[in-house]
Amino acid sequence: MIEQILNSLSQFLPEVTLVAAFCLTLLISLILSSKGRNRGRVAVPSAALLGVAVSLFFVLDQAGTSQSIFSGMVVVDPFSVFFKTVIAGSSILIIFFSLFSSEVQNAERYRGEYFSLLLALTLGMYLMSASANLLMMILALELTSLTSYVLAGYTKDAGDSSEASLKYIIYGALSSGLMLYGVSLLYGLTGATDIYGVNKALSGGEVDEVALLIASILMIAGFGYKISAVPFHFWTPDVYEGAPVTITAFLSVASKAAGFAMLIRFFKVSFIDSSVIGLPEGMWASLQGFEWNKLLAILSVLTMTLGNLVAIWQNNLKRLLAYSSIAHAGYMLMGVVVLSDKGLAAVLIYFVVYLFMNLGAFLVVMMVANKTGSEDIDSYKGLGYRSPLVGVAMVIFFISLTGLPPTAGFIGKLYLFVALLDAQWVWLAVVGALNSVVSLYYYVRVLRNMFLRDPEKDAGPLAFSMPQVVLLLVLLLPTVILGLYFAPLVDWANASVLMFGVR
Amino acid sequence: MPPMNDWLTQPGLTHFLVVSGILFSLGVFAIITRRNAVMVLMGIELILNAANINFVAFSRFTTGTFDGQVIAVFVIILAAAEAAIALAIVLNIYQMFNTVNVDEINQLRD
Numbered sequence: 001m002i003e004q005i006l007n008s009l010s011q012f013l014p015e016v017t018l019v020a021a022f023c024l025t026l027l028i029s030l031i032l033s034s035k036g037r038n039r040g041r042v043a044v045p046s047a048a049l050l051g052v053a054v055s056l057f058f059v060l061d062q063a064g065t066s067q068s069i070f071s072g073m074v075v076v077d078p079f080s081v082f083f084k085t086v087i088a089g090s091s092i093l094i095i096f097f098s099l100f101s102s103e104v105q106n107a108e109r110y111r112g113e114y115f116s117l118l119l120a121l122t123l124g125m126y127l128m129s130a131s132a133n134l135l136m137m138i139l140a141l142e143l144t145s146l147t148s149y150v151l152a153g154y155t156k157d158a159g160d161s162s163e164a165s166l167k168y169i170i171y172g173a174l175s176s177g178l179m180l181y182g183v184s185l186l187y188g189l190t191g192a193t194d195i196y197g198v199n200k201a202l203s204g205g206e207v208d209e210v211a212l213l214i215a216s217i218l219m220i221a222g223f224g225y226k227i228s229a230v231p232f233h234f235w236t237p238d239v240y241e242g243a244p245v246t247i248t249a250f251l252s253v254a255s256k257a258a259g260f261a262m263l264i265r266f267f268k269v270s271f272i273d274s275s276v277i278g279l280p281e282g283m284w285a286s287l288q289g290f291e292w293n294k295l296l297a298i299l300s301v302l303t304m305t306l307g308n309l310v311a312i313w314q315n316n317l318k319r320l321l322a323y324s325s326i327a328h329a330g331y332m333l334m335g336v337v338v339l340s341d342k343g344l345a346a347v348l349i350y351f352v353v354y355l356f357m358n359l360g361a362f363l364v365v366m367m368v369a370n371k372t373g374s375e376d377i378d379s380y381k382g383l384g385y386r387s388p389l390v391g392v393a394m395v396i397f398f399i400s401l402t403g404l405p406p407t408a409g410f411i412g413k414l415y416l417f418v419a420l421l422d423a424q425w426v427w428l429a430v431v432g433a434l435n436s437v438v439s440l441y442y443y444v445r446v447l448r449n450m451f452l453r454d455p456e457k458d459a460g461p462l463a464f465s466m467p468q469v470v471l472l473l474v475l476l477l478p479t480v481i482l483g484l485y486f487a488p489l490v491d492w493a494n495a496s497v498l499m500f501g502v503r
Numbered sequence: 504m505p506p507m508n509d510w511l512t513q514p515g516l517t518h519f520l521v522v523s524g525i526l527f528s529l530g531v532f533a534i535i536t537r538r539n540a541v542m543v544l545m546g547i548e549l550i551l552n553a554a555n556i557n558f559v560a561f562s563r564f565t566t567g568t569f570d571g572q573v574i575a576v577f578v579i580i581l582a583a584a585e586a587a588i589a590l591a592i593v594l595n596i597y598q599m600f601n602t603v604n605v606d607e608i609n610q611l612r613d
Binding site for chain 2: 134135138139142146149150153159160162163164165166167169170173174177178180181183184185187188191192193237238241242310313314319
């Protein structure tokens, strides 16, 4: 027993590091704040940054291992390592974002809480991507949710932020409550709490199909809320608009990635029929009599269509990006629907690409909001002339978000559509392509404001500090380079679709 | 009438599932109809407890293992943590807007 726990701990180092860094960050901020307010401006973020960097090192060290630890509660496999890398990468970038965000820096009283909660949020997302037990999935989901409720309302002196966190917790608690009820039904149907046992019970015994359908719809409520899929998306625009822009950016990338990791692992492990023979290499079959991928296909079409259509009417750029992130969740769901390793690899590729382009777009929003104090699309008039570098960067990020070559976004979409066509899901691919066209309209609307409209009379050129420009380039270069040289990313994604315990 | 008597004196799985189903429906009903944020949160607690009844009942009657009861204990802690954070947020909202009516707190919208 002790040996098993010690052995498990040695595979659990990334999470342990984050817990240690969480305590350390909180302690440092407490020690320093007792002697003066402004101290800890460097020490607290550095401790947080160091913690995430060390945990990322341990994550990369786990590459190639595939085993289950803590009596099957958590697994370490290429799939979870991939998502942990994406999550840790975005967490590091967000810590840098926070250093430049005037919203975060103005609320310096709570700096210790902010950075330690960021670490806790990262920990929750790690666990979401690695949990292989229904109980562990609920706990990881709740850890992620509870910390993000607090962080969404972090600038609590602002009404918007408070409102965002209230709406977030009401929708979030409802969705996780529904998911919990679904889990309880699934437990009753199968008598198992780990997802491998669930699969065994479902493929072996006689299970009431209606009850299974109700249980999985209730569980999709929980997953759908985390990835902001329609019809569980109502919180997304409000929270994205009201929360500090650093947190918005983190939620839009890392939280979605963790939600997808949990959704894919749950469905791929527990709801497939592994006894079906004669399938092409890299394809799986859904359970007999329960084609859950059709359910996800409907969700995907609704999500991307609604996200794109509503985004057209938005005037606040953060809100526009919120609807665009809903639409992107729809695109990524297409990769899950096809039930093939190829589709899964396409989702993984898309996440890496999405990390750079979406964080980049949010970085531009943050930099401009720092200077002008506004997130309205009207305040972007003539930005291309007031600050050419930022203007050009935004063009590239938006072209990439639309999915046009030669940017990384094109590669992401290309692999998704290829996977769809391979599996004969032509109608879904057509819907996805049409949606990309719609999305071009609202992205270009922002770009038109930036380049074809004259700036206000009193608006001079905007100057940004060197570190901010470097951070922008760190996000901009991969967005371009991954559009031209993407072989290593594709190889890595193909190698990362392997999950523990699934052939 | 022995069967009727059995049904009354020896509660089985169905009884617990019915109670939990009623509790779940009441929770959803409260969330949809109540406008007071605290009442909405109480509706969410009802849903969590409905799930808890399910877990314990299934654990007792169908699986025969303690897994479900362990999950129920975790869920109780979870509900407490969630309530603590939710009430802190509601308190903050009250100081900011002087109301806890979720319909009136509506600065952010399309």
